Amino acid sequence: MVDGWFRDGGADGFVLLGTRCADCSAVFFPREDGFCRNPGCGGEALAEVALSRYGTVWSYTEGRYRPPPPYAVDPDVPWEPYLLVAVELAAERMVVLGQAAPGVTLADLVVGAEVEVVPGVLGDGAATWHWRPVGAAR
Amino acid sequence: MSGAAGDIAVLGAGMHPWGKGGRGFLHYGTVAARAALADAGVDWRDIGSVVGADTVRGGYPGYVAGASFARALGWQGARVTSVYAACASGAQAIGTARAQLLAGLADVVLVVGADAAPKGFFAPAGGDRQDDPDWLRFRLLGAVNPVYFGLFARRRMAVHGETPEDFALVKVKNAAAGALNPYARYRTAVTAGEVAASPVVADPLRLLDICATSDGGAALVLSSMDFARRRGVIDPVRIRAVSTVTPVYPRTVLDLPDIATDSAIAADPPPELFRASIARAAYEEAGIGPGDLSLAEVYDLSTALELEWYEDLGLCAAGEAVKLLRDGATALGGRVPVNPSGGLASFGEAVPAQAIAQVCELTWQLRGVAGARQVPGARVGITANQGLFGHGSAVVAVR
Numbered sequence: 201m202v203d204g205w206f207r208d209g210g211a212d213g214f215v216l217l218g219t220r221c222a223d224c225s226a227v228f229f230p231r232e233d234g235f236c237r238n239p240g241c242g243g244e245a246l247a248e249v250a251l252s253r254y255g256t257v258w259s260y261t262e263g264r265y266r267p268p269p270p271y272a273v274d275p276d277v278p279w280e281p282y283l284l285v286a287v288e289l290a291a292e293r294m295v296v297l298g299q300a301a302p303g304v305t306l307a308d309l310v311v312g313a314e315v316e317v318v319p320g321v322l323g324d325g326a327a328t329w330h331w332r333p334v335g336a337a338r
Numbered sequence: 339m340s341g342a343a344g345d346i347a348v349l350g351a352g353m354h355p356w357g358k359g360g361r362g363f364l365h366y367g368t369v370a371a372r373a374a375l376a377d378a379g380v381d382w383r384d385i386g387s388v389v390g391a392d393t394v395r396g397g398y399p400g401y402v403a404g405a406s407f408a409r410a411l412g413w414q415g416a417r418v419t420s421v422y423a424a425c426a427s428g429a430q431a432i433g434t435a436r437a438q439l440l441a442g443l444a445d446v447v448l449v450v451g452a453d454a455a456p457k458g459f460f461a462p463a464g465g466d467r468q469d470d471p472d473w474l475r476f477r478l479l480g481a482v483n484p485v486y487f488g489l490f491a492r493r494r495m496a497v498h499g500e501t502p503e504d505f506a507l508v509k510v511k512n513a514a515a516g517a518l519n520p521y522a523r524y525r526t527a528v529t530a531g532e533v534a535a536s537p538v539v540a541d542p543l544r545l546l547d548i549c550a551t552s553d554g555g556a557a558l559v560l561s562s563m564d565f566a567r568r569r570g571v572i573d574p575v576r577i578r579a580v581s582t583v584t585p586v587y588p589r590t591v592l593d594l595p596d597i598a599t600d601s602a603i604a605a606d607p608p609p610e611l612f613r614a615s616i617a618r619a620a621y622e623e624a625g626i627g628p629g630d631l632s633l634a635e636v637y638d639l640s641t642a643l644e645l646e647w648y649e650d651l652g653l654c655a656a657g658e659a660v661k662l663l664r665d666g667a668t669a670l671g672g673r674v675p676v677n678p679s680g681g682l683a684s685f686g687e688a689v690p691a692q693a694i695a696q697v698c699e700l701t702w703q704l705r706g707v708a709g710a711r712q713v714p715g716a717r718v719g720i721t722a723n724q725g726l727f728g729h730g731s732a733v734v735a736v737r
Contacts, residue, residue: 226604261488311496
């Protein structure tokens with residue numbers, strides 16, 4: 201769906217890709233390729249970097265209503281609620297939002313619990329990322 | 339410029355009632371503008387500048403709201419401005435008018451905002467726009483506005499131990515106030531049981547925890563203090579501050595429309611969060627503090643978000659918002675009523691009109707003409723809201 205936001209199949213498995221400023225080391229996701237946004241930096245050299253694969257739940261919610269376009273849904277599949285998880289990455293000191301992997305329910309989530317990033321697909325088959333509680337069944 | 343030296347006068351305030359009226363935004367704005375002009379006793383042809391708060395709906399005229407309203411009221415050659423800042427558009431329109439008045443570019447300015455909102459969730463503009471973070475959050479995540487409200491609410495539950503029942507009490511309070519406001523869309527009392535029985539939209543928030551999308555319009559006639567005096571208005575409601583600050587990097591709280599926060603590894607997070615900085619900037623400009631407030635109008639896009647504003651406005655310490663609410667301090671009759679208009683809970687949101695409507699409510703409260711919802715002896719009021727992409731706005735009005 202979005203070029204360069206994640207990579208699957210490398211030595212580290214599935215990872216989200218951000219960029220890191222060569223001057224101040226700030227990390228950006230979604231990737232920032234033009235100019236560092238740290239007001240005290242001004243750097244222009246941003247290199248691709250894999251984000252931490254594990255994080256902790258900052259918050260979560262379950263959407264019960266179908267979002268409007270451009271959210272992609274398969275019209276042949278009955279609408280089901282979906283979970284969104286905001287995940288705190290300790291190394292990057294940032295929070296990244298994503299959908300929970302299929303099968304994860306509200307009861308599986310708690311603020312502070314460990315989650316990992318896994319590959320996923322959108323309603324139209326496009327690739328994306330999902331968060332899944334560590335230890336949950338695949 | 340701070341304190342009385344930066345004062346401007348509110349000569350007139352006007353609204354079109356909120357609802358789903360089936361009319362275009364120009365109709366709502368024109369009704370509100372005519373009401374504000376009549377309230378001010380100022381002829382439209384004497385207005386030196388018109389500032390329109392833009393709506394992305396209504397097609398091309400919505401994007402050039404200032405000129406569209408000027409045309410609807412009858413071209414008369416005024417200076418014209420159109421401003422867009424999402425939910426903060428109305429406050430930015432007021433800020434623009436204030437800057438023009440204080441700079442002497444105009445003596446009397448008409449500010450107008452109006453919207454004709456679609457039913458259901460707000461959605462981004464159409465097309466395939468992968469360079470737009472607002473489009474991407476819908477496309478990739480289905481992250482409609484209420485899911486962000488749900489994330490904030492769940493986070494407050496985890497950090498402060500709040501419950502959905504606590505959140506429901508905000509709706510009960512605001513619905514009770516809105517029932518007394520002829521401009522509100524919803525004018526009936528709501529019980530905690532009714533909130534609990536409404537369907538979940540974004541867990542833990544239910545339909546009655548989240549504000550609706552509405553049609554509506556609001557307008558103000560603002561002038562220099564000299565103009566007001568020349569008109570024989572000796573003691574007008576005065577706007578003393580308009581805060582329009584951005585966040586400070588790194589912004590560490592996930593918020594609309596972002597998919598991720600800034601990283602805090604290259605710079606430490608600022609000592610205060612964005613919403614608190616919005617209020618602080620207004621307090622500093624006005625030379626007042628939270629203890630001076632008679633009332634506040636805040637963006638209660640959700641019940642849980644109103645609690646957050648209590649803390650960001652400095653009405654109480656972090657985590658103590660529910661105590662303030664349960665003590666009745668923020669209800670009509672309390673120490674510092676919040677959303678005596680009924681808030682977005684009772685109005686629904688008409689995006690570019692809402693921040694102007696907040697100042698209309700302050701105006702009526704400070705004049706002492708708010709009827710059954712009047713805050714006795716109101717002298718100082720603040721409004722607060724936040725717009726997409728880091729627009730923060732608060733207005734302080736005094737009498």
